[in-house]
Each structure stands twice: as structure tokens, then as C-alpha cells.
Amino acid sequence: MEIKEAIKERHSVRQFKDIPIEKEKADRLTELIKECNEESGLNMQLMLDDPACFDTFLAHYGRFKNARNYIAIVGDKSKEDLDEIGGYYGEKIVLEAQMMGLNTCWVAGTYSKGKSRINAADGERIVCVIAIGYGENSGKPHRSKPVEKLCNVPEKDMPDWFREGLDAALLAPTAVNQQKFLISLEDGEPVISAKNSPLAKVDLGIVKYNFEAASGHKCR
Numbered sequence: 001m002e003i004k005e006a007i008k009e010r011h012s013v014r015q016f017k018d019i020p021i022e023k024e025k026a027d028r029l030t031e032l033i034k035e036c037n038e039e040s041g042l043n044m045q046l047m048l049d050d051p052a053c054f055d056t057f058l059a060h061y062g063r064f065k066n067a068r069n070y071i072a073i074v075g076d077k078s079k080e081d082l083d084e085i086g087g088y089y090g091e092k093i094v095l096e097a098q099m100m101g102l103n104t105c106w107v108a109g110t111y112s113k114g115k116s117r118i119n120a121a122d123g124e125r126i127v128c129v130i131a132i133g134y135g136e137n138s139g140k141p142h143r144s145k146p147v148e149k150l151c152n153v154p155e156k157d158m159p160d161w162f163r164e165g166l167d168a169a170l171l172a173p174t175a176v177n178q179q180k181f182l183i184s185l186e187d188g189e190p191v192i193s194a195k196n197s198p199l200a201k202v203d204l205g206i207v208k209y210n211f212e213a214a215s216g217h218k219c220r
């Protein structure tokens, strides 16, 4: 599966089958997380078999089932752009996982930091987690805002690569599907900004990763 296909096929999955992630896939995820941590300075962690993390009222209310594996997005709390970097590298892992046949769901609210086994040092902050496993289903496409609300470039002025990036950005997961971002083109460069809203910076990193992966152009 190619990355653009993974972007199209990825949807949030909250009900998982009661089967473990095979060692070979877990090892590949661990290796990828290690590389991403080295590149970003994050301390992301693959947590296998820790269902207590999702043993909360909100998780049940949110219809999570058999959620026991996840990736914890953790980093230095003094890093100003921690949320955005966490979103960016987390989405990279989400799409790789999709290509491995695994399903995911970003989770910032419906989990318990306290009950989980996540290792966060004093100077670190847990940004959020990403539930991962074999879904009972593959989720369904989210509703998107009209493209004019998310991008201020007229259709006729969009280079082909920009259109590809934009389509992938519209498919990106955002907290409560809020899509609080704006994509523009400045001096031929794609620029994505976040509106002021909770978790919008995590979303921004996610949206930038999708745009870059599909368009091959680095975003500002």
C-alpha cells in the first residue's frame, strides 16, 4: 500500500479485535518510533497490553472496545512546539501502521494518564496517545468542511502537487473533527496555520504531515 492510499483508507477505529499485534509488526513499530524520536527529540513509546489506559468512563462512553495497545506521544514540556511535533510524528506512525494493516485512533481525552504505564519524567508532558490494533471494522470517512473554509487559494491557481496535498489534508484526523486550520500558498510555498483552539496545534502537525506526504512539498 502506498502512503496516499493509507491516507484515504485511514479512519478512526475504536473497537478492536481481541488479538495481539504480532512480534514482527511490534518490532517494526518500535524501530520506527526510535527513528522518529531520534529525529524529533520526542520520547514516544509503544505500549503493548496496557488496557488500564482505556479503562475509564469516557472511553466506555466513547465506545472503545479491546483497546489495549497504544503509542504514547511524550516530550520535553519546555519545547514550545511540542504539540505540533507530536502531531507530525504521530501521524507518520499512524500512516505506517495503516500500511501494515493496523488501525488506529488518536486519543487526547478518553483515556487515563494516571492508570496507564506511560513513563513520563518530571520535565516531560504526555501530549496524547494513539490506540492501535486490529480493528473490528475499518472506520468510516469523516465529514469535511467545504474546501473554501480550509484553503484560501482559488482552484485555478493550485498547482497539481498542491491539490494532492490539500486533498490529503482534508482527510487528516483532527480533534472532534474540528478542522481548525487554514492552508495557503505564499511565494510558491505551502503554508498551514492553526486557529486558536484546544488541540489545534496537535492537529496542525497531523495536517502538515498528510499534506507533505501526499504532495512531496515541505510546509511552513
Ligand SMILES: Cc1cc2nc3c(=O)[nH]c(=O)nc-3n(C[C@H](O)[C@H](O)[C@H](O)COP(=O)(O)O)c2cc1C
Binding pocket: 010, 011, 012, 013, 014, 062, 105, 106, 107, 108, 109, 110, 111, 128, 139, 140, 141, 142, 171, 172, 173, 174, 175, 176, 177, 199, 202, 203, 206
Ligand atoms: C488530537 C486528537 C485527539 C483526539 N481525541 C479523541 C478522543 O479523546 N476520543 C475519541 O474517541 N476520538 C478522539 N479523536 C479522534 C477524532 O474524533 C477523529 O479523528 C475525527 O472525528 C475525524 O475522524 P477520522 O479520524 O475517522 O477521520 C482525536 C483526534 C485527534 C486528532
